[in-house]
Amino acid sequence: MRKLLFSSLLLFASLVAQAQEEYTIEGKVEGVKEGTLVSLFLLDGNVGSTVAMDSIHNGTFYFKRKAGESGLDILSLMCTRQEGFPPMSLKIYATPNAKIKVTGTNTLIYTWEVNSPVKEQQEYNNFTMDSRDLWDEYQRLVIKEKSCTSETECKILEAKQDSISAIISNRELKLMQKLPISSVWMEKLNKLSMSVKYNPKFSYKEETLALYNRLNEEQKATTIGQAITVNLFPPTVVKEGDDMADADLFDLNGKIYHLEDFKGKYMLLDFWSSGCGPCIMALPEMKEIQEQYKNRLTVISISSDTKSRWKEASTQHEMTWPNLSDLKQTAGLYAKYGVRGIPNYVLISPNGQIMQMWTGYGKGSLKFKMRRYLDTPKHEMSIMQRGNTRIVNYPSITSTNTDILEIKQVELTDTATIVHFNAYYTPKYWIQVSPNAKLVDEKGVSYTLKGAIGITPGEHFFLPESGQAEVSLIFEALPLETKVVNFTEGTAKKDWQINGIKVSK
Incomplete structure (x- = not known):
């Protein structure tokens, strides 16, 4: 009997202790459609995960949760994709x-x-x-923008939102000047610092710097403090052709690594987060290429999650390659490599030089990149003369904004200039050459596109199963004395540009 009583007391004490760790969120709202779904997200660094859902009935909703180990949960309340709501959330x-x-x-x-x-x-x-008052107006504009029917109308609404955001920033700055530094204050400073970094029209850089100068060294050393620092004082960002940036990187057991440790093979850096859908979708393909190229390539994943989130997410996915973090989220290597969107990939040569950097994932895209850079033979430029025709094999180039097209050969005749390309892309995906493509010589004279072989300009061309094809473009004849020429589709961001094509000794 005593044993049973003692067990009951222990159970009661446990239940009481658990209840003491719980918090409740009770909602009472008007003007909201019956049955509206309310989602509660737990925020951890830059990642939010759904932890509870409820529907609004008779204007009410209710959540009860056990508090996290830190003693402070930061939550986001959303009515996602619900009619009449802005795509925004309530922070709790x-x-x-x-x-x-x-x-x-x-x-x-x-x-x-x-x-x-x-x-x-x-x-x-x-x-x-x-x-x-401003936030209410901002939300109304966002709701209205969701249903705008013309580009002009959408741009007008966006401009109004930008104007309101600027006034809100000014108000927050003035309020921060009066308040002591706190975790919420730091969150607001981080938001302002991001505006300084990414918004060229932001008018309050000096005021933001003045707030930053109030931080002591301990505050600057926090994770959010480091993020604010790199936003306001961006580090030198490495680019293609540079030596790789390095740092202390930790595995899940706390062992320290450096990228230097992996030199001697190609490296594929994978900047990822557990909250990034395409990052997770890419993992099976990364496993395949790690196995396929294991003697020549090391895949290295670098997480931007908090330490706890990174460890939790890593247990859910089988990552058979180095899975590391500098524990600085986006303030460390992410900043040095200029990572803005993820997944972000960096291909590094065996001697530590950056070969390629790109963002985004689509099925087969990583295999394409590895095949393009690890399996494609390297060629030396050569020039030969056949009668009145000069043939330039694999001409050297100064720069290019595409790895899809490689110039295999240039033929210069009295009547035309024919450029033969090797095209590389994801199998069964399409590419397209603009009918406005042209060659431009060193004097700025343009030579228009007259025809094509193996591809129709302006139409989709689907790559075969091999992911490689040969196509040719026929241009007006270049003068035989031409030494260097540029290939260009136009000046838009996605237009292909291959510059400094050498066609003479």
């Missing part, structure tokens, strides 16, 4: 035992009121309420 800070009440009178979720005992929430509310 929660601690054990907190009873949080959310109220609203419309679908403008970003400015729903959060009544909470959590001090971080109260600090955050100060910023939101200080600009609530």
